[in-house]
Amino acid sequence: KQEVTQIPAALSVPEGENLVLNCSFTDSAIYNLQWFRQDPGKGLTSLLLIQSSQREQTSGRLNASLDKSSGRSTLYIAASQPGDSATYLCAVRQDSGGSNYKLTFGKGTLLTVNP
Amino acid sequence: DARVTQTPRHKVTEMGQEVTMRCQPILGHNTVFWYRQTMMQGLELLAYFRNRAPLDDSGMPKDRFSAEMPDATLATLKIQPSEPRDSAVYFCASGLTGSSYTFGSGTRLTVV
Numbered sequence: 001k002q003e004v005t006q007i008p009a010a011l012s013v014p015e016g017e018n019l020v021l022n023c024s025f026t027d028s029a030i031y032n033l034q035w036f037r038q039d040p041g042k043g044l045t046s047l048l049l050i051q052s053s054q055r056e057q058t059s060g061r062l063n064a065s066l067d068k069s070s071g072r073s074t075l076y077i078a079a080s081q082p083g084d085s086a087t088y089l090c091a092v093r094q095d096s097g098g099s100n101y102k103l104t105f106g107k108g109t110l111l112t113v114n115p
Numbered sequence: 116d117a118r119v120t121q122t123p124r125h126k127v128t129e130m131g132q133e134v135t136m137r138c139q140p141i142l143g144h145n146t147v148f149w150y151r152q153t154m155m156q157g158l159e160l161l162a163y164f165r166n167r168a169p170l171d172d173s174g175m176p177k178d179r180f181s182a183e184m185p186d187a188t189l190a191t192l193k194i195q196p197s198e199p200r201d202s203a204v205y206f207c208a209s210g211l212t213g214s215s216y217t218f219g220s221g222t223r224l225t226v227v
Contacts, residue, residue: 091158
Protein backbone atom coordinates (compact mmCIF):
# COMPACT_ATOMS: atom_id res chain seq x y z
CA LYS A 1 0.00 0.00 0.00
CA GLN A 2 1.37 3.37 -1.04
CA GLU A 3 2.15 5.80 1.75
CA VAL A 4 3.04 9.45 1.19
CA THR A 5 4.86 11.48 3.81
CA GLN A 6 5.48 15.21 3.81
CA ILE A 7 8.11 16.89 5.93
CA PRO A 8 7.99 19.30 7.64
CA ALA A 9 4.36 19.37 8.77
CA ALA A 10 4.63 23.15 9.24
CA LEU A 11 7.12 25.77 8.16
CA SER A 12 7.37 29.48 8.94
CA VAL A 13 9.77 31.69 6.98
CA PRO A 14 10.38 35.40 6.44
CA GLU A 15 9.34 36.96 3.16
CA GLY A 16 11.91 36.67 0.37
CA GLU A 17 13.39 33.39 1.53
CA ASN A 18 13.82 30.44 -0.80
CA LEU A 19 12.39 27.23 0.61
CA VAL A 20 12.02 23.52 -0.06
CA LEU A 21 9.13 21.25 0.79
CA ASN A 22 9.69 17.52 0.84
CA CYS A 23 7.55 14.57 -0.17
CA SER A 24 8.45 10.90 0.05
CA PHE A 25 6.54 7.82 -1.09
CA THR A 26 7.05 4.16 -0.26
CA ASP A 27 6.26 2.53 -3.61
CA SER A 28 8.37 3.90 -6.45
CA ALA A 29 6.15 2.41 -9.17
CA ILE A 30 4.27 5.63 -9.78
CA TYR A 31 2.58 6.98 -12.91
CA ASN A 32 2.88 10.63 -11.90
CA LEU A 33 3.15 12.98 -8.95
CA GLN A 34 1.17 16.15 -8.41
CA TRP A 35 1.67 19.12 -6.09
CA PHE A 36 -1.39 21.01 -4.87
CA ARG A 37 -1.99 24.14 -2.86
CA GLN A 38 -4.90 24.49 -0.44
CA ASP A 39 -5.94 27.78 1.12
CA PRO A 40 -7.92 27.68 4.40
CA GLY A 41 -11.51 26.62 3.82
CA LYS A 42 -10.92 26.19 0.09
CA GLY A 43 -10.43 23.40 -2.39
CA LEU A 44 -7.19 22.17 -3.88
CA THR A 45 -5.43 23.98 -6.68
CA SER A 46 -3.07 21.98 -8.88
CA LEU A 47 0.39 23.55 -9.06
CA LEU A 48 2.59 21.11 -10.93
CA LEU A 49 2.26 17.64 -12.44
CA ILE A 50 5.36 15.52 -13.01
CA GLN A 51 5.09 12.39 -15.12
CA SER A 52 7.16 9.39 -14.01
CA SER A 53 9.53 9.85 -16.95
CA GLN A 54 10.26 13.47 -16.03
CA ARG A 55 12.78 14.84 -13.54
CA GLU A 56 11.29 18.26 -12.91
CA GLN A 57 8.64 20.79 -13.79
CA THR A 58 8.68 24.56 -13.41
CA SER A 59 5.97 27.17 -13.17
CA GLY A 60 6.99 30.70 -12.32
CA ARG A 61 8.70 30.72 -8.92
CA LEU A 62 7.86 27.05 -8.35
CA ASN A 63 10.05 24.12 -9.30
CA ALA A 64 9.20 20.50 -8.52
CA SER A 65 11.67 17.67 -8.87
CA LEU A 66 11.11 13.93 -8.90
CA ASP A 67 13.52 11.13 -8.03
CA LYS A 68 11.33 8.11 -8.61
CA SER A 69 13.91 5.48 -7.71
CA SER A 70 14.46 6.95 -4.25
CA GLY A 71 10.79 7.76 -3.74
CA ARG A 72 11.23 11.52 -3.31
CA SER A 73 9.96 14.78 -4.65
CA THR A 74 10.72 18.34 -3.64
CA LEU A 75 8.85 21.57 -4.25
CA TYR A 76 11.13 24.59 -4.39
CA ILE A 77 9.61 28.02 -3.90
CA ALA A 78 11.84 30.94 -4.81
CA ALA A 79 11.60 34.40 -3.25
CA SER A 80 8.63 33.50 -1.05
CA GLN A 81 5.78 35.99 -0.56
CA PRO A 82 3.04 36.27 2.07
CA GLY A 83 0.56 35.20 -0.61
CA ASP A 84 2.34 31.83 -0.76
CA SER A 85 1.01 31.03 2.71
CA ALA A 86 -1.11 27.90 2.39
CA THR A 87 -0.99 24.14 2.84
CA TYR A 88 0.95 22.32 0.15
CA LEU A 89 -0.04 18.75 -0.64
CA CYS A 90 1.79 16.08 -2.56
CA ALA A 91 -0.12 13.26 -4.27
CA VAL A 92 1.00 10.24 -6.26
CA ARG A 93 -0.82 8.15 -8.80
CA GLN A 94 0.22 4.51 -8.87
CA ASP A 95 1.39 2.82 -12.05
CA SER A 96 -0.76 -0.28 -12.41
CA GLY A 97 -0.59 -0.73 -16.14
CA GLY A 98 -2.68 2.38 -16.68
CA SER A 99 -5.74 1.06 -14.87
CA ASN A 100 -5.31 2.86 -11.56
CA TYR A 101 -6.33 6.50 -11.59
CA LYS A 102 -6.60 7.40 -7.93
CA LEU A 103 -4.27 9.76 -6.06
CA THR A 104 -2.74 9.00 -2.67
CA PHE A 105 -2.10 12.16 -0.69
CA GLY A 106 0.35 13.20 1.96
CA LYS A 107 -0.97 15.18 4.91
CA GLY A 108 0.58 18.39 3.69
CA THR A 109 2.98 21.09 4.81
CA LEU A 110 1.46 24.24 6.29
CA LEU A 111 3.56 27.15 5.04
CA THR A 112 3.47 30.59 6.62
CA VAL A 113 5.42 33.41 4.98
CA ASN A 114 5.80 36.36 7.31
CA PRO A 115 5.98 39.94 5.93
CA ASP B 116 -11.64 28.72 -16.44
CA ALA B 117 -13.51 25.41 -16.31
CA ARG B 118 -14.26 24.24 -12.81
CA VAL B 119 -15.79 21.44 -10.78
CA THR B 120 -18.99 22.60 -9.07
CA GLN B 121 -20.12 21.10 -5.77
CA THR B 122 -23.37 21.67 -3.93
CA PRO B 123 -24.17 22.43 -1.21
CA ARG B 124 -21.10 24.28 0.09
CA HIS B 125 -22.16 23.73 3.68
CA LYS B 126 -24.56 21.26 5.28
CA VAL B 127 -25.55 20.85 8.91
CA THR B 128 -27.78 17.91 9.67
CA GLU B 129 -28.92 15.81 12.55
CA MET B 130 -27.62 12.33 13.16
CA GLY B 131 -29.68 9.76 11.31
CA GLN B 132 -30.71 12.06 8.47
CA GLU B 133 -29.95 11.41 4.82
CA VAL B 134 -27.37 13.66 3.16
CA THR B 135 -26.86 14.02 -0.59
CA MET B 136 -23.90 15.87 -2.05
CA ARG B 137 -23.70 16.73 -5.74
CA CYS B 138 -20.87 17.36 -8.14
CA GLN B 139 -20.77 18.67 -11.69
CA PRO B 140 -17.45 17.61 -13.22
CA ILE B 141 -15.71 19.56 -15.95
CA LEU B 142 -17.27 18.84 -19.32
CA GLY B 143 -15.28 16.20 -21.15
CA HIS B 144 -13.48 14.84 -18.11
CA ASN B 145 -13.93 11.07 -17.95
CA THR B 146 -12.68 10.35 -14.42
CA VAL B 147 -14.52 11.58 -11.31
CA PHE B 148 -13.43 11.17 -7.70
CA TRP B 149 -14.93 11.62 -4.25
CA TYR B 150 -12.47 12.41 -1.44
CA ARG B 151 -13.05 13.13 2.23
CA GLN B 152 -10.78 15.42 4.23
CA THR B 153 -10.44 15.47 8.02
CA MET B 154 -7.79 16.91 10.28
CA MET B 155 -6.84 13.48 11.59
CA GLN B 156 -6.82 11.44 8.38
CA GLY B 157 -6.11 14.04 5.73
CA LEU B 158 -7.50 13.32 2.25
CA GLU B 159 -8.96 9.84 1.79
CA LEU B 160 -10.38 8.44 -1.42
CA LEU B 161 -13.96 7.26 -1.06
CA ALA B 162 -14.84 6.26 -4.62
CA TYR B 163 -14.16 7.03 -8.25
CA PHE B 164 -15.68 6.57 -11.68
CA ARG B 165 -14.24 6.28 -15.13
CA ASN B 166 -16.55 6.89 -18.07
CA ARG B 167 -19.35 6.84 -15.46
CA ALA B 168 -18.54 3.28 -14.37
CA PRO B 169 -17.56 2.79 -10.72
CA LEU B 170 -13.95 1.60 -10.55
CA ASP B 171 -13.15 1.63 -6.86
CA ASP B 172 -15.31 2.27 -3.82
CA SER B 173 -13.18 0.38 -1.33
CA GLY B 174 -12.66 3.51 0.77
CA MET B 175 -16.36 3.97 1.37
CA PRO B 176 -18.37 2.51 4.29
CA LYS B 177 -20.81 0.62 2.13
CA ASP B 178 -23.48 0.16 4.75
CA ARG B 179 -24.24 3.88 4.76
CA PHE B 180 -22.49 5.52 1.80
CA SER B 181 -23.36 5.26 -1.86
CA ALA B 182 -21.90 7.00 -4.90
CA GLU B 183 -23.49 7.21 -8.31
CA MET B 184 -23.00 8.92 -11.62
CA PRO B 185 -26.40 9.03 -13.32
CA ASP B 186 -25.02 10.97 -16.28
CA ALA B 187 -21.79 12.59 -17.43
CA THR B 188 -22.68 15.91 -15.86
CA LEU B 189 -23.61 14.74 -12.37
CA ALA B 190 -22.02 12.66 -9.63
CA THR B 191 -23.70 12.13 -6.26
CA LEU B 192 -22.54 10.97 -2.86
CA LYS B 193 -25.21 9.92 -0.41
CA ILE B 194 -24.96 9.12 3.30
CA GLN B 195 -27.89 7.35 4.95
CA PRO B 196 -28.06 7.40 7.92
CA SER B 197 -25.51 10.08 8.74
CA GLU B 198 -23.40 9.91 11.91
CA PRO B 199 -21.30 12.53 13.74
CA ARG B 200 -18.10 10.79 12.61
CA ASP B 201 -19.06 11.61 9.01
CA SER B 202 -18.40 15.28 9.71
CA ALA B 203 -15.71 16.33 7.24
CA VAL B 204 -15.14 18.21 4.01
CA TYR B 205 -16.09 16.16 0.96
CA PHE B 206 -14.33 16.98 -2.28
CA CYS B 207 -15.17 16.01 -5.82
CA ALA B 208 -12.46 16.05 -8.49
CA SER B 209 -12.40 15.33 -12.20
CA GLY B 210 -9.74 14.77 -14.82
CA LEU B 211 -8.53 13.08 -17.98
CA THR B 212 -6.03 10.25 -18.22
CA GLY B 213 -2.49 11.53 -17.80
CA SER B 214 -3.55 15.05 -16.90
CA SER B 215 -3.79 16.86 -13.61
CA TYR B 216 -7.00 16.55 -11.63
CA THR B 217 -9.23 19.55 -10.81
CA PHE B 218 -10.89 19.73 -7.42
CA GLY B 219 -14.13 21.42 -6.47
CA SER B 220 -14.45 23.74 -3.49
CA GLY B 221 -15.90 20.99 -1.31
CA THR B 222 -18.98 20.41 0.82
CA ARG B 223 -18.41 20.98 4.52
CA LEU B 224 -20.66 18.52 6.35
CA THR B 225 -21.46 18.77 10.04
CA VAL B 226 -23.54 16.03 11.63
CA VAL B 227 -24.84 16.89 15.10
